[in-house]
Amino acid sequence: QREEANYFGAGPAFLPTDVLRQAAYDLFNFENANLGIGEISHRSKTAMKVIDDTKANFKELLNIPDTHEVFFMQGGGTGAFSSVAYNLMANYAKRTGKKGKAAYAVTGGWSKKAAEEAQRLGFDVDIVANGKANNFTSIPPYSEWKAIDADNTAYLYVCDNETVHGNEFNSIPGPEYLPEGVELVADTSSNILSKKVDVSKYGLIVAGAQKNVGLAGLTIYIIKKSLLEQASDDELRALNIPLSPIALSFPVVVANNSAYNTIPIFTCHILRLVTQKLIEDGGIEKKQEQNEYKAKILYEALEKYPSLYKLPVEKNSRSHMNVVFTLPSEDLESAFLAGAAERDLTGLKGHRSVGGMRASIYNAVAIESVEKLVAFVIEFAEKNQ
Numbered sequence: 596q597r598e599e600a601n602y603f604g605a606g607p608a609f610l611p612t613d614v615l616r617q618a619a620y621d622l623f624n625f626e627n628a629n630l631g632i633g634e635i636s637h638r639s640k641t642a643m644k645v646i647d648d649t650k651a652n653f654k655e656l657l658n659i660p661d662t663h664e665v666f667f668m669q670g671g672g673t674g675a676f677s678s679v680a681y682n683l684m685a686n687y688a689k690r691t692g693k694k695g696k697a698a699y700a701v702t703g704g705w706s707k708k709a710a711e712e713a714q715r716l717g718f719d720v721d722i723v724a725n726g727k728a729n730n731f732t733s734i735p736p737y738s739e740w741k742a743i744d745a746d747n748t749a750y751l752y753v754c755d756n757e758t759v760h761g762n763e764f765n766s767i768p769g770p771e772y773l774p775e776g777v778e779l780v781a782d783t784s785s786n787i788l789s790k791k792v793d794v795s796k797y798g799l800i801v802a803g804a805q806k807n808v809g810l811a812g813l814t815i816y817i818i819k820k821s822l823l824e825q826a827s828d829d830e831l832r833a834l835n836i837p838l839s840p841i842a843l844s845f846p847v848v849v850a851n852n853s854a855y856n857t858i859p860i861f862t863c864h865i866l867r868l869v870t871q872k873l874i875e876d877g878g879i880e881k882k883q884e885q886n887e888y889k890a891k892i893l894y895e896a897l898e899k900y901p902s903l904y905k906l907p908v909e910k911n912s913r914s915h916m917n918v919v920f921t922l923p924s925e926d927l928e929s930a931f932l933a934g935a936a937e938r939d940l941t942g943l944k945g946h947r948s949v950g951g952m953r954a955s956i957y958n959a960v961a962i963e964s965v966e967k968l969v970a971f972v973i974e975f976a977e978k979n980q
């Protein structure tokens with residue numbers, strides 16, 4: 596048993612208590628097999644069913660068309676920085692017979708790291724947008740982005756929700772910016788399953804599991820199937836394109852139903868339980884409504900006291916998941932955190948690179964928890980403004 600916490604940590608994040616209770620039981624005895632879910636072969640029928648059910652849940656929740664496939668890999672969001680570059684470049688070589696380059700929109704710390712990793716691995720990277728000049732407090736409008744080199748670019752990479760800086764895209768680049776044949780890749784580690792998305796518009800959607808959907812240890816990939824075609828190793832070598840480590844090779848992992856090597860099946864099982872619960876609770880539309888409500892009441896409460904709470908991110912770039920705000924002094928920030936903790940409101944300290952506060956209001960954070968936080972935001976302001 597545990598009390599329902601009001602926990603706003605940025606990740607690993609809060610998970611539904613009933614999911615964890617079930618998972619805890621399944622860890623020592625899964626479906627009365629007298630064995631725990633983590634003790635069975637990753638190639639057994641039981642494990643395959645866990646993987647298949649989880650995939651099916653994602654397909655249902657996000658309305659994933661037949662043109663796209665879901666798979667899971669280890670390596671986290673950071674592993675995806677590497678896997679995306681290797682695999683999409685190998686696909687581009689297959690499509691065009693040449694070495695391509697990649698376009699990256701740098702809108703915060705995570706997309707910056709992704710761009711740096713692609714470069715580090717030996718790929719040509721074009722930074723087409725960069726929010727660094729204004730500390731990533733807004734996502735530059737597409738009209739200000741550098742044009743993509745349509746004849747040589749394999750993909751455009753964006754981070755849909757920047758967890759540290761608290762900004763989020765409110766639209767995706769359409770044909771007026773994105774040339775045909777350049778695949779859209781989105782890191783959705785901190786907002787997957789929080790809102791509806793039109794999967795058909797993406798070449799690839801990637802997300803670490805440990806914020807909105809489960810435990811660390813698995814990364815969710817939703818890929819356009821045509822992107823699984825890749826130039827052979829010999830062709831890649833001839834073009835001077837680095838080869839992907841086998842564990843990160845999309846076609847290999849997909850051909851083996853996400854179990855080419857040992858999949859952390861307990862982590863996958865948690866994904867299954869979380870997605871199952873989401874379906875039972877009314878699906879993405881319902882969740883999106885709740886998430887929008889949570890973000891709205893929190894931002895509105897903070898906006899009411901502009902002399903005390905500063906919201907660095909411009910209104911139309913604000914994240915629905917990670918609400919970043921600062922107070923005028925470190926003393927006030929400490930007092931805010933201490934007062935919050937007294938009311939069992941925890942996990943609110945901002946990322947060390949940005950400072951201030953960050954309330955992460957992922958899917959599992961209840962409306963009641965956000966309402967409690969809102970009440971405290973108001974109470975603190977009335978006393979200290």
Ligand code: PMP
Pocket residue numbers: 606670671672673674705754756757758759782783784785803
């Ligand atoms: N992308 C985003 C948007 C993130 O928030 C994070 C941090 N969890 C990462 C990538 C890196 O993820 P990981 O720690 O799983 O490598």
